[in-house]
Amino acid sequence: MHLKPFAYHRPLSLAGLWDIMDKAPSGGFILLGGGTDVLPRMGQRLLAPAALIGLKNIAELKVIEREGDDVFIGAASALQHVRESELVSRLFPALAQAAARVGSPQLRHMGTIGGNLCLDTRCLYYNQRQGPGAFPRCYKKGGDRCHVVKGGKRCYALFSADTPAALLALDARVCIGGAAGKREAPLNEFYRDDGIRSRDIGEKEIVLGIKIPGKPVRVSAYLRFSTRAAIDFPLAGLAVSVEKSRSGAFVNPRVAATGICSRPLRLAGLETLLAGRDVRREITEEEWGDALKELRPVRHQGISPAYRKYLFGVLMQRARARLVP
Amino acid sequence: MEQPIKLQINGRSYMLNVGPQVTLLHVLRDYLGLTGTKEGCDGGECGACTVLCDGESVLSCLMLALDAQGKNILTIEGLANNGELDRIQEAFVEEGAIQCGFCTPGMVLSTKALLDRNPHPTFEEIREGISGNLCRCTGYVKVFGAVARLAGTGKPFSDK
Ligand SMILES: Cc1cc2nc3c(=O)[nH]c(=O)nc-3n(C[C@H](O)[C@H](O)[C@H](O)COP(=O)(O)OP(=O)(O)OC[C@H]3O[C@@H](n4cnc5c(N)ncnc54)[C@H](O)[C@@H]3O)c2cc1C
Ligand code: SF4
Numbered sequence: 001m002h003l004k005p006f007a008y009h010r011p012l013s014l015a016g017l018w019d020i021m022d023k024a025p026s027g028g029f030i031l032l033g034g035g036t037d038v039l040p041r042m043g044q045r046l047l048a049p050a051a052l053i054g055l056k057n058i059a060e061l062k063v064i065e066r067e068g069d070d071v072f073i074g075a076a077s078a079l080q081h082v083r084e085s086e087l088v089s090r091l092f093p094a095l096a097q098a099a100a101r102v103g104s105p106q107l108r109h110m111g112t113i114g115g116n117l118c119l120d121t122r123c124l125y126y127n128q129r130q131g132p133g134a135f136p137r138c139y140k141k142g143g144d145r146c147h148v149v150k151g152g153k154r155c156y157a158l159f160s161a162d163t164p165a166a167l168l169a170l171d172a173r174v175c176i177g178g179a180a181g182k183r184e185a186p187l188n189e190f191y192r193d194d195g196i197r198s199r200d201i202g203e204k205e206i207v208l209g210i211k212i213p214g215k216p217v218r219v220s221a222y223l224r225f226s227t228r229a230a231i232d233f234p235l236a237g238l239a240v241s242v243e244k245s246r247s248g249a250f251v252n253p254r255v256a257a258t259g260i261c262s263r264p265l266r267l268a269g270l271e272t273l274l275a276g277r278d279v280r281r282e283i284t285e286e287e288w289g290d291a292l293k294e295l296r297p298v299r300h301q302g303i304s305p306a307y308r309k310y311l312f313g314v315l316m317q318r319a320r321a322r323l324v325p
Numbered sequence: 326m327e328q329p330i331k332l333q334i335n336g337r338s339y340m341l342n343v344g345p346q347v348t349l350l351h352v353l354r355d356y357l358g359l360t361g362t363k364e365g366c367d368g369g370e371c372g373a374c375t376v377l378c379d380g381e382s383v384l385s386c387l388m389l390a391l392d393a394q395g396k397n398i399l400t401i402e403g404l405a406n407n408g409e410l411d412r413i414q415e416a417f418v419e420e421g422a423i424q425c426g427f428c429t430p431g432m433v434l435s436t437k438a439l440l441d442r443n444p445h446p447t448f449e450e451i452r453e454g455i456s457g458n459l460c461r462c463t464g465y466v467k468v469f470g471a472v473a474r475l476a477g478t479g480k481p482f483s484d485k
């Protein structure tokens with residue numbers, strides 16, 4: 001890949017990072033986790049940063065550890081390490097399964113969970129090499145139209161990272177930091193349905209990591225469809241979690257999806273359908289059809305909204321079977 | 326701005342001057358003449374540029390050369406010893422797991438990463454281990470055959 005020249009900072013500590021970010025001009029840098037999404041976008045000339053700031057040498061961002069009942073996963077942890085972590089696979093199977101589905105072994109060795117959480121939205125009309133023959137400027141490129149939703153007033157680019165769906169279903173909280181200090185927010189409040197800015201984070205802030213509650217104990221699963229099984233983004237990804245109970249009922253179920261709109265989304269309709277119901281009882285097509293009635297996916301990545309809904313319904317049926325003790 | 330870096334590749338040290346925008350793939354092929362590592366899609370989608378970094382498979386097209394400092398990089402050139410093929414290369418040849426050969430260096434290195442950690446993988450583990458390497462000739466059957474032979478798993482697809 002022939003990239004345009006840029007300055008490259010590789011701080012060894014958070015203190016060093018804040019210092020570099022503080023001195024950088026506004027909009028002058030991009031954070032680099034594993035670079036598996038930033039570098040292809042730079043190669044396509046979608047991004048041309050003056051500087052990159054690499055996070056992978058900051059030891060504080062690479063821990064996976066218990067914090068009381070919670071588990072903290074540092075943002076620069078490689079997806080492969082997340083997936084292989086004994087804590088994660090024992091307590092949060094949905095997260096281990098989602099991390100295991102990202103891209104390919106090579107991408108999981110390089111890609112980080114922070115990069116996955118902050119993965120920019122994607123669109124067939126946008127994620128392509130810029131230059132002669134590329135699609136005319138749309139909103140995401142600073143233009144005045146959307147090619148996906150004709151006459152649309154905003155960008156509908158699709159959020160398609162795998163792990164955020166699992167983390168939403170596990171009630172995770174995102175830890176954000178900057179020179180001024182740290183803050184923590186429910187992951188659900190971190191995202192917004194906006195193809196251009198899908199994350200609520202300041203220009204000089206970073207995601208430090210993610211905190212997942214270990215109590216109440218939850219059983220969980222993540223499933224997805226993609227055109228190819230490997231090296232491909234999900235067309236639809238669904239995570240389900242439920243509090244462990246003796247009764248075999250869905251107690252406080254959480255259902256979250258990726259590949260549905262410009263953010264990972266809790267599916268309230270399916271959660272209502274599941275609540276209190278016996279896990280062993282199958283979900284019929286009519287039932288999920290009803291529960292997903294409110295959902296309005298747009299035509300993306302070549303599949304129709306109706307088919308996309310169908311995929312989520314089938315994933316729900318299969319995920320239920322995975323939760324049966 | 327160019328800066329001096331030191332890389333450890335196939336057990337040898339190399340000193341060179343590169344800018345931050347230069348990828349490891351570019352260094353391997355164009356600075357050092359190690360053209361066994363292939364440039365395929367140049368965007369993370371095909372696995373042809375796979376090398377091992379401290380034993381893990383990574384894509385050299387998405388790795389900045391600066392980030393390869395202090396790591397042990399293994400490319401396909403580092404496998405054969407005194408002209409003798411490594412046992413993985415041997416198995417690929419014997420099973421006919423190579424056609425045009427473009428994906429082969431990456432495929433062999435992904436196999437090495439897998440077998441070094443897990444000498445006796447199941448079929449599922451083999452499938453996953455090489456799932457990051459696209460091959461447009463073999464249909465993968467013979468590649469599976471070669472890896473399965475090394476893993477002692479027995480012949481795959483024997484039910485056909
Ligand atoms: C062929 C191919 C297939 C892929 N398939 C999948 C897939 O199936 N599923 C999937 O989810 N992804 C997929 N990806 C995308 C990508 O590899 C993963 O999402 C990966 O987890 C991104 O992590 P990274 O560390 O490499 O991100 P980077 O490229 O380093 O960063 C991604 C974004 O996150 C920001 N960022 C990184 N770390 C932080 C932080 N700590 N705080 C704030 N912002 C941060 C960066 O500035 C950038 O905007 C694929 C990519 C390729 C090339
Ligand atoms: S959804 Fe519309 S505005 Fe957004 S990237 Fe695609 S074409 Fe552009």
